[in-house]
Amino acid sequence: MVALKEKQSTVSSPHILIMEDDLNVARGLKMVLDEDGYDVDLRDTGYGALDAMGQYQYDLLMADLRLPDIDGMQVIKKVRATNPSTGIIAMTGYATNDLAVDAMKLGARDFIAKPFTQEQIKTVIDEALAANLAEMEAMERLPQAKKGIISIQKQEVLKILNRTSEDKKFKNRLLKTGNKALDGYTLSLDAKTAIAAGNLKWITENVGELNQKQLMYVFQCLEQRGAL
Template sequence: MQWKILVVDDDISITRSIRRILEVDGYKISTADSGERGLQAIEKSHFDLILLDLRLGSMDGLEVLKQVKEKLPDQLVIMVTGFANVSSAVEAMKRGAYDYIQKPFSADELKLAVEKALQTVALQKEVEELRQRQMNKNKFDKIIGSSSEIKKVLSLVRTFAQTDITVLVEGESGTGKELVAEYLHYLSPRYAKPFIALNCGAVARNLIESELFGYERGAFTGADRTGHVGFIERSDGGTLFLDEVAELSEEAQVKFLRVLERGEFYRVGGTKLVNVDLRVIAASNSQLDKAVEEGRFRNDLYYRLNVAHIVLPPLRERKTDVAPLAKSFLDKFNKKFGRQIQGFTPEAEKALSAYHWPGNVRELRNVIERVALLCNSPQIQAHDLSIAEIPMETEDGLCISLQINLNETTNAIRDANYQLIQKILEVTSGNKTRAARLLGIPRGTLRYHLARDSQP
């Protein structure tokens, strides 16, 4: 691993000297000739160590140190000071600097100070890696499934995780594509580095390039004064997950192909190449090859993304996983809501297994969350689930699930609907946004039902 060091000093001869001494040992050196430019640099990039001169121009080293520590409390900073300013350097250490070095210094003195600081950085990273691995272990222990379909998926994940190949994950909405991508990252050698996810379909097409690649200051109207680090740069060293990758604009596809081929790109409005080392996992809720056939997605980018391929089966094709998933979700929401629901009746388990689950695991999770809030029995009954269905075959053979209750009249349904909404509003303390999410409907639809069903 190459350590990245930022040198902030307005004396060009000093920065050149430091660069010459440290680059011999393989350090990657960046420089800034003022406090302002130093702060801009840390906004755009991560540095393992900062060498900061105490005496700068308009902004002195203590002020720069203060702002660095406010933004990055764990950032290690070595102050560089003249003989007459030792007391100020000691003051800087009281304010969070790791160490200081006096001018003039020898090459050995500089190397020793830097090595000592970076040993501390390495130890901090090791502790953080252990902490993250334990947190991730607890998280991914919750990947539930004993069906042959999900076992095949997990086997592929473990195989692909050991290499840096690009992976394309395909599956219907709600099947857990991001969770699988994150699990791939966790099992890989990059597990302690960032996992950065971007849903391309959730970003306006005219903004996707600036979000993905970042932009330089003044690149376009509204670009802020310090520029913006994009998702690719934030993923450096780790994994970038692009969901709904088919929604990338044509221009973004061309630029992203260069990232995959060369590991480099230009920020929007930039003229300097940015190099990155990252793994890419892409996902689509439809068959990406069809987008290629229709001319909506570049053929060359498709083959770059589809080096390894994982297809997530819909929940209706892994029926044996429904009950274990439902029980896992119930355990989670029992803890979250302080409930003690003991499980499901046999009839409820049959209903769960018989249902078509068009929204897949996400829909199952939402159903169990809603029931955990509202159920007043020791066990969840079939009627609590509100998923009784009549399967119908369409002309193309697809199964459609209609959620109905033939025993209710229209007025009774409206009354029950209104009572359900009121109950959920009660447990959400009147929060309509959260209530709508639990009901699985838009907030506007919730307002409509409240207005309509409250009419006598």
């Protein structure tokens, strides 16, 4: 696996990638962020953004959802799986509650509707970067043993989701009894609750992107709860 390169900067400033096909919007946003001392790159396509994300480590991705080549949601999903430490803010001029929820489920930290003011976008970015920093500092403070437990839990969650696609009786018991069906697995209460509730946001943030088979249980769980 090729290590991502840190972007070179004369100051220690957050690195932000703006994925926006409207160059007037992108350049205006870059000008605002440059003035605040951020190190900003622009990409006007989804594939261009993914290529940049594959080469450099960014602190934040500003992701427009309507792009000329691929759906911005696909980019968010891919970035969350391959660059979990990068914060994501979804942007769109066609905002709806459902769209915002979908973006958050895929791993966006926040959602902002266009047009937005300078103060609005600065607030959203500052909050996202602060949350990212807090998470990284918390992880660094964890002892090695604790990090090992987190890794084991991730494997356990995936094992359970895989089992739901292969063992119908287990899946039905999990849907019916929730946490009780997870006795014997090395999981925290938060993890058990997230699996039982089909909490896709928690699962993707703590485990990563799921495949189609693993997602089937989550969607069935949400449908059963009337969340779909």
